[in-house]
Every structure is written in C-alpha cells, then in structure tokens.
Amino acid sequence: MLVDPITSMWSDRLFQGTLVVLLLAMVFTSLEYAAARVARVARKEPATVGAGAEDTTGTAVEVTEPPADASDGAGDRPTRTRSDRYGRIGVSLMILAVLLHAGSIVLRGLATYRWPLGNMYEFTSALCLMAVGAWLVLVRKHPTLRPAGVFVLTPVLLLMFLTGTVLYAEAAPVVPALQSYWIIIHVTTITLASGMMLVPGVASLLFLIKRNERPAALAAKLPGAEVLDRLAYRVTVFAFPLYTFGIITGAVWAEAAWGRFWGWDPKETVAFVAWVLYAAYLHARATAGWRSSRAAWINSAGFATIVFNLFFINMVVAGLHSYAGV
C-alpha cells in the first residue's frame, strides 16, 4: 500500500484542529494585547512606587506584570491582571497547537511511509510549527516578550490558512528525486531555519514601528525597541548558521541528484540572495549608522525573500525545485 488513508485522514483532522486552536490562541493573545493598556492606565497613579524597578529595558509590557509583591497576603494565588490571564491562556493554547501540529505532521509521515516534507503543503505546515515552537521557547526564556505573541501568530495563521487551502496536497508518495535521506537533512534544516527566521522578521518590523512610533496606537503597547532589536539579533544569529548549513546540504544533495552542486536554479539563486541579505544584516549591526533602523529593514527584507522563495519561486517560476510545488 502506498498511502494509509485512515492515518492520512487523522493527520488532516489534526491539522484542522491546530488551525482552530491557533485561532483561539490568537483571540486570547489579541485580548491580552488589548487589555495591556488598561492595566497600564490603572497602574499610572501609584507608578512612583515602582519607579526604580524600571530599568533600561523597561517597557510598557512590563507593567502588565502583576504587582505580586505589593499584594502580599491577598491569597494563596497571586492576583493577576486580566491581560496576564489572557496571555497565559494564549500560551497554553499555543502549546496545545504545537502538540496537535506535531501529531499532524508525524501522522502524515506514517501515512505515506516517508519523511513528511515532500511538498509545499507539508513544508509550509512544518515551517509554521517551527515558528510557533521557536516563539514558545523564546517566551519561556524571556516572559516579557509574551504580549507580542499576536504579531507572530498573525503571519503564522495566514500561512497556515494558505497551507490548508491553496497548498493542500493529498498524502502521496514523492517523485524519485525526493527519495533520498538528504530530504531529512536538507529540507528539515531549511524548514527549521526559515520558521525561526519568521520571528526576527516580525520583531524587526515591530522594532521599526516602535522606533518611529507609527502607527502610534500600535507602538505604545509593544515591547521596548531594544528588546525587539535584541530578539531579532539573537534569533538571527542562531538561525543563520543553520540556514547556511541547510544550503550546503542542499548543494551536497544537488550534486547527487542533479549532477552539479550549484547551478543557479531559481530556488538556489533566491536562497543565495536571502543568505547575502542576512549576511548584510549581521554586517550592518556592526557598522555605525546602520545599527538600528537600517539593520531592521534588512532583516525584514531577508525574511520577505525567504517567503518569496517559498511561494513565488515554487509556484510561478519553473525550476528544478518545482516538483515540490502544489
């Protein structure tokens, strides 16, 4: 049997479940974001008490943290602001979504007896999983980032929606060229790196909004500019070597599959362009006058190039990678 239809059906159901849970998570992170201002205004009056606590990275979001120390003896459970409660629900839902999503991808692989990254549906789905997963790891390490979750979930949900509709592909075996263990190494690395790059791409855009204070309503509740900038840099610094490794393994595979390790196939070319842009980002971070806004623009352009490579090159331009298309 080439495809197990029952397993494949459950994979699809889990994907749909993931979409629903992510949508709910988005609702709660939006509520968290919307409620943040209320919390801030409410705390405006006794602000003098905690003025010393605001360090250089102090941001609007930090004031959403409960004044737990102040309300000692209020009860066993610390009192939480509404915004905080929404945020926690949002994160829980994201964790649930990651579990469902991982289940969907694993079942896809079991249903087709192959590595489940063989077409654009599977690739984009996994990319979204990596992005949400990366975000959860970051939020765990830096809880102050949490209220920005809605901005990560927005592009992820958009991609997930496209994945489930336009890009959807029935579970099926892949063409001979994709039957290689290199798919596990190359495509997984590229997916991981691309998914992670979504975070700095979004963070850089938010940084620009925050820094220019435009649109002002949006900028007011965002984490501080320095926090966003650092977030973008740290994730990029982690994802960039991974992306480089992914490109190199792609070249090794191409040598075995297509007869040359680099042939300026459209996909290779745009991957090269994205790589050069991220290299430019890292250089810009070390160049006076380019450090902040310009670097952020470059990082956003880098992620835009990755998305362009994923959609436009696969679906519009004919190339060797096109068999991975819809």
Next chain:
Amino acid sequence: MSSPPTAPPQPPVTTPDGEPPHRRGPLGTALAFLRNTWRGLTSMRTALVLLFLLALAALPGALLPQRSLNAFLVDDFYADHPTAAPIVEVLGGFEVFASPWFAAIYLLLMISLVGCVLPRSLEYWRGMRQPPVATPRNLARLPHHAAADTTEEPDAALARARGLLRGWRRTERSEPGGVRTISAEKGFLRETGNLVFHLSLIGILLGLAGGKMYGYEGDVIVRADGSEFCNSSILGYDTFRAGLRVDGTNLNEFCVRVDRFAGTWLPNGQPATFGADVAYQSGADLRSGVTSWRPERIAVNHPLRTDGDRVYLTGYGYAPEFTVTWPDGQSRSSDIQWRPVDTSGSQLSEGATKFERPGVEDPEQRRTTQIAVTGTFAPTGAIGPDGELVSVHPDLRAPTADVNVMLGDLGIDDGRGQSIFTVDQQKIDSGELRTVAEDRMGIGDTVRLPDGTTVRFDGVTPWVNLQVGHDPGQLWVLGAAIVMVGGLALSLSIKRRRFWVRVHPSGDGSRIELGGLARTDRAGYGEEFDRLADDLLAPTDKKDG
C-alpha cells in the same frame, strides 16, 4: 566584506602621511588616490553596499529565463517580448551569472573582504599577545557596572574574583593608595571564527573557479540494450560543455554499458523509481587490460562514481525501430532515439528515423529516394479529443506511433549538420521532401508507400540519457564550506567581552567596583555580567551604580 557582526567601530580614516599636500607631485596624487580608493573599498560601508548589489544582481538570474538552465525558455521570452529581449540580451540578463558585472561585484567584494579581514586579524593577533587593557578610571561610566562595600579583606575579594574569572585572560595592576585591579578579557575565538569564515569564502570561490577551469560536463544518449559508451573523447558525446582549460583530450577514460532501463510508476503515471542497470570498466581496468565489467545501478540520487567522474541518469526515452523494405526486396532497419516532447512526463515523443535506399550511388537519384519516418510516438497510446495521438502513461503498455513517411531529399548530402530528431524544414518548404504516407501504427503494423515500399514498426528500445560530470574543484568547495559553517558558528556564538574589578581597601573591609564592556554586539553580555557581579558582590549589599 569586512569582518562580520562584530567589528569594533572602524577607526576614523586618518592620513598619517608626512607629506605636505602642496608638495605632492603627480606620483603622490596617484598614490593618494590609490590609497583612498583602497580605504574606501575596504570600509564596512562599501562592503555593505556591495552585498546589496550582489543580492540585487542575483535576482534577475531567478526571475529571467537563463540560457544555461533552459534555452527554450529564453526563446519563449524572445517570442513574447520581441523589443525587450535584445536589450536584456545585451545587458547579460540571460546569462546573469556569467556576466561581467556580476563578476565585477563579487570580485570587488572579495577584495574588500581581504582588505578588511587581514589587517583586522593582524590587529587582533597583536591584541592577543598584549595583556588586557588597564582598568578605566571611572567604571560607573561603562555600560555594565556595579559596586558594593564589603567586609571582606581586599586580598580575599581579589582571590575570589580570580576564581570566578578562571578561563579569562587577565592581568592585575596596582594603583596608588593600595587600590588593586584585575582586567580580564574573553572571547578571542570569535575573531578566529570570523577570520576562518571569511577566508573559507575565498576558498569556496577558488574551488568554484578551479571547477570551471578544469571541469567538464557532457550528455550522451545510450540505448538500454547493452550499448556502450566510452569517455574517451568529445566525439562520443551529444553535447559537451568544457571548462576553459579543457580541450577534450586527456578525459578520464572509462566505459559504461547500459543493460537495462527500469522505471516504476504509480497508477496515475507519477514516477516512483528510475534506474538503469549498467556495467562499467574504470580507467584502471582498461589500462590493465581487465575485460570483466563491474555491475552497478545508476538511479536518481545515486550516480556512478569512477575515476573522479560522475555518471548520472538524467532522462529516458524510447527508440522505435522501423524496417523499410524496398520493392526490390532490399531492406534496412533503424532504431534511432526519439525525444520526449511532453513536459508532463507522459513520454510522448517525436523524432525522425532516416533511411537511404541501398545501392543508389547517383547523387541525383539519391536525392529523390531518401526516406524519413517522422511523427509522434506514445508508449501508451490513446486518442485525444481532436483525434490526435496522446500518451496516457510513460511505460510501454501500448506502444503506438503516428507516422508521417516522407520521401525525397533529406538534405544529408548538403554537408550541413542536422538534428537527429527532425528533418530539414527547408526541404519540406521547397517541396524536395514530401509526405507519401500517414498512418497510426502499433507494433508489427506495416504501412505501404505508393511505390510499393513498405515500412514496418518492429518494436521499441528504451534509451537513457547519461550525464558525465567532472569537477576537480567540488571537494575543495565542500571542505571550504564545512570550515565556513564552523567559523560562522564560532564567530556568532562567542562574545568578546571585558571585565574589570577594582578593589579599594576601606576601614573595615573593601569597596569593590566592577565594570563590563562587550567588545562585540551588546546583545547577551548583560546576563553574564549580572551573574558575575552577583557572585562577586553576593555576601554584601549590592549597590547598583
């Protein structure tokens, strides 16, 4: 491309030349110009601009059809944009990666890289051999700083600091008034990684260039019926792309015999596996006179590797065999390959199998008796909506040929080369070659021409397209690329930072001041500094500065 993420700010360009400007002769001016050009070229800003240019210049290579990838798409572009195409051609838009301007950008970038990285490496080499810099007078002005009063004796505090700073390069100094300081520094490997990364980029470029110079690539169609191909000269190939220093002699000699082509397909025609059972004799076998053949299976993702060359299976198709029998009883058979014309993979093919009547010597007569069996071949034939032949499966399930038998002058005596897949259209237009019979044939069917000649469709032989690649640079490129990733990871994960401790003796203990400075990107040093500060100042009241 100077060093990446982490350079300290470039020093301002100073001109420490002792020569007063007014005395500068033409030579001096030229030297100054060269020097300024060099400085401009190797500045980080220039490197950034060049990086953008490189990214921008590569994009048309993905968006415009490239001749090296698919010449047919370039022809389509000419047909669709008759005015724009010649302009794009002149600008090198169809050969972006071979164009002089693309080369100019990456060569400038490489020069900029060398000019930026090497001097900096020297600087860091010297820095590494010098003790860490003296403790700044006012530590409170540093980005990271802390201070506290403690009851600890200065010696004890210093000893504890030494313990915490194990693994750091450090030096101790004394200041007036019994004040003692420790300067510590860490993260020199970052520069090493940085240097390794940039140098391996040059390594990759050199490997690529070497491959382009001394490499070659050729394609040859071999019938999968035990036919052989030997890599002995360019003449054996259908197409051959030679490197600049390859003249076609001294190819690595080896022979491949293709015994069988094996493909499996899903019911919907999607290919499941491709492979060719081959046997080969390596160069060593041939030289030592070994006559046995080594069996091997070439498949997608699994080329044959021998003598530093690689043999790939890049395509397959079918060669229908026809036998022409003339009225005088003489007959000739031919099974020349036809080429797949359908990109969907159904292997619908077109071709032209050409015959000359045996025994005809007179040139005039020859030019009226040549026969070409042209048309369409379907491995699994079916009737399309307009009555045309279509192929519904790539495997040989119901081989069918729509033939168009032509008689007359094929033009093969003109001395001009012609494609094995087509007949000369000029001869058809001029009426020297005309259709004399048309029919839809299955295997074993015969079609009769007006003069009594018969054409029989005997059978089908699969063929495979083998691509032979020779690239002496590719292992160098791979090695350089692996080293590059290592250098990159090193330079991005290690932070270069400094840490200072100043201990003032005070009446009942000491006052400890701490300062920290990230020499590279600030991101991430804060936590480490705070941890160190907490540990050092732990037993005391931490008074934040």
